[in-house]
Amino acid sequence: MLLKNITVKYGRKVALDNISLTLRNDGKIVGILGDNGSGKTTLVNLILKNINKFKGQREIEGSFSYMPDRYFLYESMTIKESIDLFKSVYSDFDEQRMYKILQKFSISPQLKLHDCSKGMHEQVHLALVFSRNTDFYVLDEPLSATDPIKRRYFMDIIQNYRRKNSTVLMVTHLIRDLGDMLEDVIFIKDGHILSHNSRAEILAVDKTLEDAYIRRIGQ
Numbered sequence: 001m002l003l004k005n006i007t008v009k010y011g012r013k014v015a016l017d018n019i020s021l022t023l024r025n026d027g028k029i030v031g032i033l034g035d036n037g038s039g040k041t042t043l044v045n046l047i048l049k050n051i052n053k054f055k056g057q058r059e060i061e062g063s064f065s066y067m068p069d070r071y072f073l074y075e076s077m078t079i080k081e082s083i084d085l086f087k088s089v090y091s092d093f094d095e096q097r098m099y100k101i102l103q104k105f106s107i108s109p110q111l112k113l114h115d116c117s118k119g120m121h122e123q124v125h126l127a128l129v130f131s132r133n134t135d136f137y138v139l140d141e142p143l144s145a146t147d148p149i150k151r152r153y154f155m156d157i158i159q160n161y162r163r164k165n166s167t168v169l170m171v172t173h174l175i176r177d178l179g180d181m182l183e184d185v186i187f188i189k190d191g192h193i194l195s196h197n198s199r200a201e202i203l204a205v206d207k208t209l210e211d212a213y214i215r216r217i218g219q
């Protein structure tokens with residue numbers, strides 16, 4: 001995936017300012033970190049080809065599975081009906097994997113979404129997204145993984161159920177909760193990509209990812 005000298009504007013507002021980024025589909029979990037309004041969602045939409053008005057060069061290959069920052073299932077449907085819907089829409093959907101995840105988390109497919117707890121909603125959404133066989137999984141502030149149990153299942157699904165050698169791109173503010181799983185990190189500020197490094201490269205300079213964030217992004 002190649003983005004070269006790309007500028008995206010909303011009217012007069014410059015959301016991404018002449019950014020360049022190369023991402024290999026090499027099986028890594030890549031974090032996109034930056035503060036509010038820095039351009040993270042715009043970058044994600046550019047990669048997903050939801051934004052097509054821009055200056056610069058974009059070369060994107062491969063298939064994508066996307067997890068937005070809000071629920072997208074119909075509350076009146078059962079989990080099974082949601083699975084059937086996913087199956088009919090996405091030919092890359094692996095139904096068996098989905099049922100395996102549900103079983104692991106002891107969630108009955110017969111449940112209606114509106115009878116699911118918040119945690120279960122998140123599990124079902126994540127499981128659906130990761131039961132697709134795509135080259136990339138893109139998560140935009142996927143959830144409030146702030147308690148240890150949520151964090152555990154979140155990491156479990158991402159690390160163990162996605163298609164082998166696929167790449168995960170994840171926008172998050174939860175560095176303390178999810179930072180451990182990031183193998184590469186892109187820091188973004190005011191529409192600029194400040195850096196794109198491996199965890200090892202970052203930790204050779206800063207003690208923690210959080211320190212790196214504060215030093216680069218500032219207060």
Ligand SMILES: Nc1ncnc2c1ncn2[C@@H]1O[C@H](COP(=O)(O)OP(=O)(O)OP(=O)(O)O)[C@@H](O)[C@H]1O
Pocket residue numbers: 010011013014015034035036037038039040041042043
């Ligand atoms: N439709 C729009 N019209 C005008 N300005 C927009 C629009 N969408 C985003 N912006 C502006 O572009 C900039 C980048 O927005 P973007 O949503 O990409 O940031 P972000 O890093 O995802 O922010 P957050 O973490 O708050 O979600 C912000 O200043 C935002 O206010």
